[in-house]
Amino acid sequence: MSDNGLFEKLASAAVGLDVNYDLANGQRTKRVYLDSTASSLRLQVVEDTLTKFQPYYSNTHSVLHFGAKLSTSEYKWTHGMVLDFLNANPENHTAFFVGSGTTAGINRVARALREKRPDREVVITSIMEHHSNDLPHRKHFPQVVHVPAEMAKKSIGRIHMDRLKEALEEHGDNVNYVAITGVSNVTGIINPIHEIAELAHAHGALVVVDAAQMAAHLPIQMSGNDNPAHDLDVVIFSGHKIYAPGSPGVVVTRKDLFEGVEPQDVGGGMVDDVYLNRYMIMDAFPDREEAGTPNIPGAIGLAASLYALNRVGMEKVAEEEDAIIRYTIGQLSQIPDVIIYGESDCDACERAGAVSFNVRGVDHAMTAAVLNDYFNIAVRNECFCAHPYVREMITEVLAEESDDLSDEEIERLADLHRGMVRASFGIYNTKADVDLLAEALRDLVEKREHYEGLYERLDSGDYAHKTFKFDHARLFSVKGAVDGWLGDG
Numbered sequence: 001m002s003d004n005g006l007f008e009k010l011a012s013a014a015v016g017l018d019v020n021y022d023l024a025n026g027q028r029t030k031r032v033y034l035d036s037t038a039s040s041l042r043l044q045v046v047e048d049t050l051t052k053f054q055p056y057y058s059n060t061h062s063v064l065h066f067g068a069k070l071s072t073s074e075y076k077w078t079h080g081m082v083l084d085f086l087n088a089n090p091e092n093h094t095a096f097f098v099g100s101g102t103t104a105g106i107n108r109v110a111r112a113l114r115e116k117r118p119d120r121e122v123v124i125t126s127i128m129e130h131h132s133n134d135l136p137h138r139k140h141f142p143q144v145v146h147v148p149a150e151m152a153k154k155s156i157g158r159i160h161m162d163r164l165k166e167a168l169e170e171h172g173d174n175v176n177y178v179a180i181t182g183v184s185n186v187t188g189i190i191n192p193i194h195e196i197a198e199l200a201h202a203h204g205a206l207v208v209v210d211a212a213q214m215a216a217h218l219p220i221q222m223s224g225n226d227n228p229a230h231d232l233d234v235v236i237f238s239g240h241k242i243y244a245p246g247s248p249g250v251v252v253t254r255k256d257l258f259e260g261v262e263p264q265d266v267g268g269g270m271v272d273d274v275y276l277n278r279y280m281i282m283d284a285f286p287d288r289e290e291a292g293t294p295n296i297p298g299a300i301g302l303a304a305s306l307y308a309l310n311r312v313g314m315e316k317v318a319e320e321e322d323a324i325i326r327y328t329i330g331q332l333s334q335i336p337d338v339i340i341y342g343e344s345d346c347d348a349c350e351r352a353g354a355v356s357f358n359v360r361g362v363d364h365a366m367t368a369a370v371l372n373d374y375f376n377i378a379v380r381n382e383c384f385c386a387h388p389y390v391r392e393m394i395t396e397v398l399a400e401e402s403d404d405l406s407d408e409e410i411e412r413l414a415d416l417h418r419g420m421v422r423a424s425f426g427i428y429n430t431k432a433d434v435d436l437l438a439e440a441l442r443d444l445v446e447k448r449e450h451y452e453g454l455y456e457r458l459d460s461g462d463y464a465h466k467t468f469k470f471d472h473a474r475l476f477s478v479k480g481a482v483d484g485w486l487g488d489g
């Protein structure tokens with residue numbers, strides 16, 4: 001099958017892609033899912049692979065029965081698949097699964113690198129980060145430096161490379177690692193991770209890439225780059241953001257960085273021997289980092305997704321998605337009163353996965369509620385666990401638009417109106433989805449007062465429709481599903 005054929009086949013089938021909901025205007029329509037940055041839908045190929053696997057499910061710590069042999073062998077394969085997906089050399093890299101996403105992985109890495117390189121007490125990160133790529137470093141290190149974002153035209157919202165260089169020069173040999181997001185979960189702006197790696201390495205610092213928003217959208221070359229200084233030391237991502245909800249977080253790291261460091265969790269499956277007065281942790285990766293029974297179906301589902309994406313080719317995925325992002329920016333920027341955050345010239349400042357915006361004068365929570373209730377478009381709003389960056393991006397727009405306000409007034413306004421609406425994409429989204437979003441936003445802009453009259457603002461800051469109520473239990477509840485299965489008997 002051609003690249004296009006394979007891409008179409010993979011992209012057109014996902015669980016929940018054709019789900020319908022009843023709307024506030026009495027219509028029943030197909031939902032448009034624009035919230036993949038939070039969690040992507042599960043690809044049908046993942047679902048079907050898991051269905052085939054489930055009858056054989058066994059604990060990987062059992063050894064000799066058929067199911068155990070199958071599960072153990074396939075679980076082992078999933079680790080190799082992750083390394084392959086990130087182009088990480090299996091000789092000196094390992095992949096291990098941890099928790100339910102990137103957060104668990106970054107916490108694990110911060111703790112390990114603090115212990116491994118105790119003389120280097122500073123972490124450099126950026127203002128663009130999700131809190132999960134900020135707070136773990138604050139917890140484990142005495143000093144965390146936040147490099148600002150660029151505010152100059154044509155690069156608004158990207159990491160400020162000159163300031164990164166200055167921070168590295170200032171803290172020199174004391175820098176343990178630079179922790180940087182590959183793609184912003186707010187603006188979708190792509191960071192130059194290999195250039196950042198080169199700068200970090202020149203100071204003996206490591207580079208830790210938060211690939212939560214990168215892995216599903218762009219190819220990643222962890223090792224074997226033409227310039228070895230461009231290689232990435234640690235990459236972390238979430239299975240639930242790469243078409244396999246229910247799968248774990250992933251850490252891919254140079255093995256030597258975790259060698260000799262006491263694993264965070266101890267227990268079954270990671271020891272050579274245990275006596276009452278001592279225990280011997282095995283040297284082998286990834287086992288030593290995966291205490292207890294792993295999330296085996298989660299890992300299988302994730303590996304199915306990665307293998308399928310590799311067969312399509314991540315370059316092809318990136319190319320298709322780039323077209324959607326450019327189309328979205330093109331469509332939204334034609335709507336009066338829609339503000340797009342971050343540099344919107346995609347040639348100057350590349351993006352992947354997400355576009356965040358506001359409708360001028362309309363609360364972000366109102367926009368998200370109307371998009372859902374009247375247009376069946378699922379988006380995320382608020383600050384996306386990236387408060388400093390969202391505040392910065394909103395301040396930038398306010399400053400640009402209001403010459404007559406003082407800096408304090410702008411900051412106060414930015415805090416008051418903090419929040420955006422985010423449309424985010426997966427391989428299953430099409431230009432038709434973007435057209436529906438644009439149409440909905442045009443309607444909201446035109447009938448702003450009409451919509452505002454239909455809602456009341458709650459203390460939480462959310463908006464509740466005055467008459468339309470969504471009763472989720474009519475569609476699904478655990479109890480309802482079980483009762484339905486058991487019947488009356």
Ligand SMILES: Cc1ncc(COP(=O)(O)O)c(C=O)c1O
Pocket residue numbers: 037038100101102103104130132133181183184185210212213238
């Ligand atoms: C850039 C980034 N880093 C980290 C995380 C945290 O990932 P998880 O919720 O899977 O732990 C997210 C989640 O949205 C993210 O977007």
